[in-house]
Amino acid sequence: MSWLQLTLEAGDHTVVQLEDALLEAGAVAVTLSDAVDEPVLEPAPGETPLWRRTLVTGLFDAGTDVETAKHLVCAALGCDELPEARIGALEERDWVRAWMDHFHPMRFGRRLWVVPSCREPPEPEAVNLLLDPGLAFGTGTHPTTALCLEWLDGVELAGRSVIDYGCGSGILAIAALKLGAASAHGVDIDPQALHATRENAAVNGVDKHLRVGLPETLPGQAADVVLANILAGPLLMLAPRLAAATRPGGHVVLAGLLERHADELEAAYGEWFEMQPRGLREGWVRLHGIRR
Known part of the structure; x- marks a missing residue:
């Protein structure tokens, strides 16, 4: 089945x-997209920012009469003439499968691999974490996740x-357990x-070594x-809580922040931690501190 856009x-x-x-x-369905490649990298909590130039796309059944649809849009807007519009076709696809076709095993450090279930691990004897794309964030493809892994x-x-505070897919907690941690708690x-x-x-x-739950x-x-x-915003607010959750001599690892927020x-975390050298990838920063 195909669709009209x-x-x-x-x-x-x-x-x-x-x-x-x-x-x-x-x-x-209606979707919004950027008209001029103006990425929104980090909105504040609760915000849904839009671009200065935004495209609004309606998805119609392929059998829809284009001229009728345009006339109805124009009538709903109360205008004499429809603003410039683009018409296109969209073929039906299995979008998760299409995404997985481009999701290959990825290596992090010396021994850790993240491998989709449809692929064979390149190094069977390595530490292989099996993970497919799903509803929650975290597959290792984003620089912040890669820095943590x-x-x-x-x-x-x-x-x-x-x-693992803000565990998403659980990738970090699971990786820690597969790398030898005795227990993990995903929040x-x-x-x-x-x-x-x-x-x-x-x-x-x-799963026997991983507890999962809300922050409380x-x-x-x-x-x-x-x-x-x-x-960055939630990390700043959570500083006292994350400090209390880290034992003396323990480690805190913070990611999801851009370079401009690192200082x-x-x-903020220097109040409780001896901050260590930063990790950096594609403009994203990983901070590491050791609890006093």
């Missing part, structure tokens, strides 16, 4: 007006306890993330390693 650029009409008009004209591969984790506020973490832990055979389920005992791959985060 009708795309308009927000200008004389707002994004909301165009969304409503496309839906009134029979669109089954490389750090985990480079430290001694045998017998240590780990907290997230998203129920889908908690579900994904439990499933991925079971697939990797570490954090153990009272401080951990040897605390990982938080989230965003502020280092200063």
Whole structure:
């Protein structure tokens, strides 16, 4: 099955007006996209920022009459003439399968691999973490996740306890366990993330050593390693909590922040931690501190 796409650029009409008009004209879905490659890298919590030039695309059944759809959009907008529109076809695809076709095994550090279930591990004797794309964030493809995985591969984790704060897919907690950690606790506020973490832990055979829950389920005992791959704003607010969750001599690893936020985060966490050299990849920063 194929679909028809009708795309308009927000200008004389707002994004909301165009969304409503496309839906009134029979669109089954509406998406927003950037018209001029202006990425939004890190919105503040609770914000849904838009680009200065935004494209609004309505998805219609392939049998829709284009001229009728355009007339209905124009009528809903109350305009005499429809703004410049682009018409295109979209073929039906298995989007998860298409994504997985481009998701190959990835190596982090000396011995850790993240491998999709549809692929054979390149090094069967290495530490192989099986992970497929799903509803929760975290497959190793983003620089922030890669920075954390490389750090985990480079430290001694045998017998240590780990907290993964903002666990997403559970990739960091699971990697820590497969690299020798004795126990891990995955924390997230998203129920889908908690579900994904439990499933991925079971697939990797570490579910007996991984607890998963909301922030209030954090153990009272401080951990040897605390990982938080989230965003700069929440990391700043969580500094006292993450410091309390890290035992003296333990490690905190912070990621999900851009270079411009690194100094502020280092200063905040420096109240409790001896900050170590930064990790850097594609403009993203990993901070590492040792608890006093």
